[in-house]
Structure formats: C-alpha cells, structure tokens
Amino acid sequence: MASETILANTMAWCVRCGRAETARTVSREGGVFLERLCPAGAAEPVLVAASEAWYRRRVMQPRSIQRPVHPKPALEGCPRDCGPCTRHLSDLRLPIFSITNVCNLDCPICFTHNRPDRAYHKTLSDVERIADHILERNPSQTIVDLTGGEPTLHPQLPEIVALLRSKGFSRVMVNTNGMRLARDADLARALAQMDAHVVLSLDTLDPAASRTIHGADIVESKERCLEALQQASIATTVIFVAIRGVNEHELAPLATRLLARDHVLSITVQNMAYTGANGSRFQTGGRIAMDEVESLLCGVPGIAAEDFHTPDGAHPLCYSMAWFAQDAGRILSLARILPRERLSGASAGSYLPRLDASLVEEFQTGLARAWSEGCDPEDLKVLRRISLVAQDPTLSASRRERKLERSIKMVCVHPHMDGANFDLDRIAHCGDLVPDESGSMVPACSYNLLYRERDERFWKPSP
Amino acid sequence: MNDLAGKRILVTGGTGHLGEAICRRATELGGRVAFTWTRNAEKASALAASLEGSLSLEADVRDAAAVERAVNAAVAAFGGLDCVVNNAGMSQVLPLPLLEEEDIDLAVDVNLKGPLRVTRAAVRHMIRTGGGSVVLMGSIAGHKLLDVPVTYAMTKAGLSGMAKALASELKRFSIRVNNVVPGMVDGGIARGIPEDHRKAFLAHCAAGRPGTALEIAEVVCFLLSDRSSYVNAQDIAVDGGF
Numbered sequence: 001m002a003s004e005t006i007l008a009n010t011m012a013w014c015v016r017c018g019r020a021e022t023a024r025t026v027s028r029e030g031g032v033f034l035e036r037l038c039p040a041g042a043a044e045p046v047l048v049a050a051s052e053a054w055y056r057r058r059v060m061q062p063r064s065i066q067r068p069v070h071p072k073p074a075l076e077g078c079p080r081d082c083g084p085c086t087r088h089l090s091d092l093r094l095p096i097f098s099i100t101n102v103c104n105l106d107c108p109i110c111f112t113h114n115r116p117d118r119a120y121h122k123t124l125s126d127v128e129r130i131a132d133h134i135l136e137r138n139p140s141q142t143i144v145d146l147t148g149g150e151p152t153l154h155p156q157l158p159e160i161v162a163l164l165r166s167k168g169f170s171r172v173m174v175n176t177n178g179m180r181l182a183r184d185a186d187l188a189r190a191l192a193q194m195d196a197h198v199v200l201s202l203d204t205l206d207p208a209a210s211r212t213i214h215g216a217d218i219v220e221s222k223e224r225c226l227e228a229l230q231q232a233s234i235a236t237t238v239i240f241v242a243i244r245g246v247n248e249h250e251l252a253p254l255a256t257r258l259l260a261r262d263h264v265l266s267i268t269v270q271n272m273a274y275t276g277a278n279g280s281r282f283q284t285g286g287r288i289a290m291d292e293v294e295s296l297l298c299g300v301p302g303i304a305a306e307d308f309h310t311p312d313g314a315h316p317l318c319y320s321m322a323w324f325a326q327d328a329g330r331i332l333s334l335a336r337i338l339p340r341e342r343l344s345g346a347s348a349g350s351y352l353p354r355l356d357a358s359l360v361e362e363f364q365t366g367l368a369r370a371w372s373e374g375c376d377p378e379d380l381k382v383l384r385r386i387s388l389v390a391q392d393p394t395l396s397a398s399r400r401e402r403k404l405e406r407s408i409k410m411v412c413v414h415p416h417m418d419g420a421n422f423d424l425d426r427i428a429h430c431g432d433l434v435p436d437e438s439g440s441m442v443p444a445c446s447y448n449l450l451y452r453e454r455d456e457r458f459w460k461p462s463p
Numbered sequence: 464m465n466d467l468a469g470k471r472i473l474v475t476g477g478t479g480h481l482g483e484a485i486c487r488r489a490t491e492l493g494g495r496v497a498f499t500w501t502r503n504a505e506k507a508s509a510l511a512a513s514l515e516g517s518l519s520l521e522a523d524v525r526d527a528a529a530v531e532r533a534v535n536a537a538v539a540a541f542g543g544l545d546c547v548v549n550n551a552g553m554s555q556v557l558p559l560p561l562l563e564e565e566d567i568d569l570a571v572d573v574n575l576k577g578p579l580r581v582t583r584a585a586v587r588h589m590i591r592t593g594g595g596s597v598v599l600m601g602s603i604a605g606h607k608l609l610d611v612p613v614t615y616a617m618t619k620a621g622l623s624g625m626a627k628a629l630a631s632e633l634k635r636f637s638i639r640v641n642n643v644v645p646g647m648v649d650g651g652i653a654r655g656i657p658e659d660h661r662k663a664f665l666a667h668c669a670a671g672r673p674g675t676a677l678e679i680a681e682v683v684c685f686l687l688s689d690r691s692s693y694v695n696a697q698d699i700a701v702d703g704g705f
Contacts, residue, residue, distance in 0.1 A: 361635075364632075364635075365635050365636075368590055368635075368636065369590060371587060371590075372586075372587050372588070372590035372591050373591065
C-alpha cells in the first residue's frame with residue numbers, strides 16, 4: 001500500500017456549502033494534495049505541489065506576519081469578514097482595483113466577473129477616494145495596480161494615472177490585454193509620459209492556443225503591443241497564465257525571449273485559477289502546481305530551482321520570486337550574490353525589488369565573494385551595470401530606482417485561488433487587497449471568488 | 464619574535480633596496496615570503512637561496528597577466544595569501560618641459576596601476592583566507608614640498624587615496640590597507656639625490672640622518688602582523704620626524 005503523510009491541517013472554503021471546512025494537506029504518490037473534508041460530499045483532492053521535498057522546504061517554514069491597521073471586526077468568520085479583519089495576517093502590499101467593467105475580449109480563461117450589459121467606469125472622484133483610503137492605511141504606499149475589465153478602455157485612463165501620480169504613487173501599474181495599445185500609439189505615448197507601468201497579459205504566441213485561451217487568435221495584436229511598449233520604452237510586466245496541456249511548453253522559450261527585452265522588467269506566471277464567469281467552466285488537463293512552474297522556468301538559460309524564494313510576509317503557495325541581473329541578454333540570479341533571507345526581506349511589502357543602502361552593501365560583499373571564488377567573468381559583466389547604478393552619486397533616489405529596475409529582472413510565480421483550492425491559511429496572508437470607495441480592502445482571491453459577484457457594477461445578479 | 468609566523472606574504476620589487484630588507488625581515492619574523500622581480504635575476508636567485516621557504520617570481524607589475532600568474536604561483540606554493548607589500552616602484556627625473564606622454568604613462572603604470580593590479584589579484588585570494596594586510600609603499604615626495612619629479616610625487620600621493628578607498632571597500636573582509644610613507648632612506652631610490660637637497664632634508668629632519676631600509680622594513684612588518692590589528696587606512700610616515 002502506498003504511504004501517505006499529512007503535512008498540514010488548514011481550513012478551506014467550500015463553494016457548494018458556502019462555509020469554511022476542515023482540510024488537510026496530504027503527500028502521497030503523485031504529489032501533495034489539499035483534501036477538503038466537506039460533509040456535503042467528497043470534493044476532489046487538489047494538487048498543491050508536485051514534490052513533497054519542495055513543499056517541506058518552501059511551505060513548512062515559519063512565516064512573519066504583519067497585522068493590518070484599522071481592521072474590521074471578525075464576525076462571521078473568514079472569508080466573510082474581509083476588509084481586512086482582525087484575524088488577517090498581512091497588511092496592504094499591493095492595492096489592485098478595477099476601474100472599468102468593459103472589456104474588448106471574452107476570454108474563456110477569464111477569472112473575473114464582468115457584466116457586459118451595462119458599462120461601468122470609475123469616476124475620477126471614485127479613484128481619488130480609493131487613493132486616499134490606501135494612503136490612510138499606508139502613507140508610504142508607492143505602488144498601485146489598475147485592472148478591469150480592460151483598463152485601457154476607460155475613457156479617462158490618462159487622467160486616472162495622472163491623478164494617482166499626483167497623489168504620490170510612483171508606480172502606477174495598468175493591467176491590459178494589449179489590444180488597444182497594439183493600435184493606439186497615442187495612448188502608449190501618454191502612458192510613457194506619465195511613467196506608467198504596463199502589465200500585459202501574454203499567455204501564448206501560438207494561434208491555436210490563443211483561440212483556446214482567448215477565444216480568438218490575437219497573437220498578432222500581442223506582438224504589436226510588445227513592439228509599441230518597446231518603442232515607447234514603457235516599463236512592462238508580462239503576466240503569463242500557465243495552463244496544463246495548453247501553453248505550459250511555451251513558458252520557457254517565451255520567458256527567455258521576454259527577459260532579453262529592455263522594457264520588460266518582470267514576468268509573472270499565474271497558474272490557471274478556475275473561477276469567474278468563464279474560468280470556472282474552463283476545462284484543461286488538470287492543475288499545474290507552483291513547483292512545476294518553477295521547474296518549467298528552469299528551462300530559461302540562467303534560471304535554476306534554487307533561485308526562487310518566498311517574499312517575507314507572503315504565503316509560500318501564493319508568491320515565489322526570483323531576481324536576476326540582466327545585461328546584453330545574459331541573466332544571473334541575485335540569489336547567487338545575496339543571501340536568500342535578504343532577498344526575501346527585500347521583496348517584502350512590495351511588488352518590486354527594493355535595493356536599499358544595506359542591500360547594496362551586501363550586494364557589493366556578495367559580488368566580491370563571487371569574484372574571489374572564481375565566478376565566470378561574464379557573470380561579473382552582468383553585475384557591472386547594477387553596481388554602477390546602485391552607487392552613482394549623481395542620481396536621485398527615484399532616478400536610481402528607475403535605472404535599477406531596468407537592470408534587474410523579476411520572475412514571479414503567483415497562483416490565484418479558486419473554489420476548489422481556496423485555503424484560508426493562504427488568504428489570511430494576502431497583501432494584494434482590492435480597495436473600494438468605502439475604505440474596505442478585500443484580499444484579491446476572496447474578491448474574485450466571493451465579493452465581486454455581489455457588486456452590481458461588475459455583475460448582474462441572478463434573477 | 465615570530466610576529467609573522469604562519470603569514471604568507473607577497474612582496475613586489477623584492478630585489479630592490481627596500482624590497483630586499485622587507486623580504487629578509489619578514490622571513491626573520493617567521494613569515495613565508497614570495498617576491499617578484501623584473502631585471503636582476505642574479506640577485507633574485509641569491510635572495511631566494513638565502514631566505515628559507517621563499518619563492519622567487521619574475522613579474523612586471525605593468526603586466527596584468529604576469530601579476531596574475533605570480534599571485535597564483537604564490538597561492539599555489541603557500542596554500543593561500545595573507546599579506547601583500549606593494550614595494551615595486553620607479554622614478555625618472557625629468558622636468559616638466561621634457562615630460563612626454565609615455566613618461567607620464569610609465570610612472571602611473573608602475574607606481575599607481577601596478578599596486579592596484581597586484582592588490583586586486585591578491586585580494587581575490589585573501590577574501591577566501593578570511594582577512595589580511597595590504598601595505599602600499601608611498602613616499603614623503605607625495606606629501607611634502609620637495610624638489611622631486613612630478614610624476615613620482617603625484618603617483619606616490621595617489622597611493623594615499625588608494626589605501627583609504629581600499630581599506631573601506633575591503634573592511635567587510637577584515638583586510639587592512641595602509642600606506643607606508645618613507646622619508647629619505649640611505650641607498651635605493653634616494654641614491655641619486657643631489658647633495659644640497661640631501662642637506663636641506665636633513666636640516667629639517669628631527670633624526671638628523673637618513674633612515675635605513677631596515678627601519679622601513681620594521682614598520683612594514685609591523686603593519687603586516689596582527690599586532691597592528693587596529694591600524695587601518697593610514698599614511699604611516701617613517702621619516703625620522705620631518
């Protein structure tokens with residue numbers, strides 16, 4: 001009889017019962033699985049990790065927590081009290097909110113709810129109120145992420161970005177499917193002028209896979225959008241949704257190609273989440289786990305499994321990050337220069353790397369050690385640009401940060417949860433909060449699974 | 464005394480007047496010495512033969528590859544490196560109107576770039592050793608108003624900055640860097656000093672006499688030893704009080 005080992009106990013949300021149930025994480029042949037003990041029926045175990053060793057090394061570790069300021073009282077129990085509540089274990093890291101419900105695609109994998117019968121755009125005053133709530137919670141918050149729908153279809157997108165910049169957000173991220181940017185050079189120029197950071201979803205360059213994922217072959221538009229972003233030198237994060245049996249084989253070659261582009265600062269891989277109006281019905285060859293995505297990324301020259309770390313404060317099944325120095329198409333993991341715990345700390349509380357003075361000091365130490373131990377001279381050349389910029393006395397702090405961003409690539413694995421794997425331990429650590437005009441801030445996966453469909457601006461209630 | 468017992472030391476310009484004294488004194492104090500030379504093969508052989516456990520290495524500090532080979536040879540022979548003395552140097556007496564580009568380049572290449580090349584190559588190994596001491600060999604010519612060649616004065620003055628910057632950069636690896644600043648020394652590079660300059664120097668020197676190579680070597684060896692563990696990033700004048 002094959003052996004099984006219980007690695008953890010947790011609580012999981014049952015969509016069918018509408019309540020939290022006991023669940024356990026079990027290792028057995030085939031990987032590590034989340035088993036929900038729902039009395040209403042035997043829910044299928046869900047793959048959490050392909051490797052027990054990986055799970056033990058990465059997930060079964062002590063975690064730092066940061067209690068939220070101004071929490072809501074816990075009345076009904078997680079995840080019914082999101083706001084966040086007194087039992088939440090993370091404060092705001094990345095505020096992300098929808099500025100429109102309008103979209104020019106209807107992707108079969110889309111994990112959100114968008115009502116197509118009534119267009120909704122947030123007003124500038126709505127955005128200002130949300131911005132004020134974010135700053136009230138964290139006065140030094142510098143990053144904000146706009147999503148939709150399709151944010152580029154908001155008629156006042158440039159004004160929204162300008163407003164947020166004026167509020168002190170130095171990094172305004174705009175999620176997009178790229179369809180409008182592919183043909184609207186004026187918008188690209190406007191976003192570049194405001195130093196916006198575009199988050200482009202790019203899941204495939206294969207027409208057949210594109211039809212499966214997006215319902216249409218939009219490969220040419222994605223390519224044109226990439227060119228437009230490069231032309232305008234717009235800082236870009238590419239989001240790739242990894243789907244088993246559909247596009248996972250494209251990840252390594254696509255990441256290799258993207259990391260060589262100067263304007264692409266980071267690549268985020270989101271494992272397919274089967275939620276939302278379309279995504280919950282999407283059929284594929286099964287789930288793909290975080291460690292499997294990391295293994296796929298090891299197909300990129302210069303990336304190795306040990307390069308990945310969990311940012312401080314994040315749940316290890318929600319965020320895995322790796323940073324790379326990049327120059328002339330060659331990349332070198334910063335994990336080979338800096339201690340892993342320092343990388344984890346530098347990733348904490350932010351979606352982008354923060355190279356403060358002490359980390360720069362440790363970078364120089366690690367660099368000298370690597371040199372002393374006989375590292376490849378070509379690797380030293382890759383680190384040269386970071387070293388020059390990090391200590392250039394002629395640069396202002398913000399200018400230095402921008403230049404460093406162009407020298408350091410981030411690769412991130414960031415799976416969302418859906419109804420089958422909604423783990424309350426994970427949601428309690430979530431710092432990706434969805435703010436609204438009332439000041440409430442709901443963890444993103446709670447929002448996508450439970451809260452968005454209650455908002456009539458984004459979803460038409462069932463009759 | 465065995466202040467340098469167990470220390471593995473590289474001295475550049477080991478066959479020079481000061482270099483030889485440093486090699487000999489360091490060996491007497493228990494150190495193992497590797498020294499470089501460029502022209503005087505005969506003297507190098509004799510010196511190596513007279514110093515137990517020493518290593519003679521032909522290397523011009525202007526040649527980065529030769530420096531690398533010499534450092535690697537010392538590391539291979541000794542199993543590591545703890546100390547470096549950047550003693551190799553040159554001087555050329557030329558007034559400003561006669562200075563050619565190549566004269567300037569030569570002085571910079573030997574007196575400034577040379578020590579940096581040697582230190583860089585050695586420190587690469589010393590980081591793994593877990594600490595050590597680097598000594599640069601400056602000159603009073605770089606610090607006082609004296610009738611000396613400008614190329615010599617400016618390059619020796621540069622070593623003062625090099626010591627401070629390297630001491631700061633290498634502090635994280637417990638590697639100290641100091642700059643010894645000799646005054647007038649009998650023999651060696653000071654042999655050609657005109658008599659009136661010599662008298663003028665001695666008139667302002669508290670000791671009233673030139674120093675000896677051994678007196679310089681004593682201070683160098685002190686800086687190489689752990690007895691000087693709290694001395695770092697300094698210009699150490701050894702000039703009889705000038």
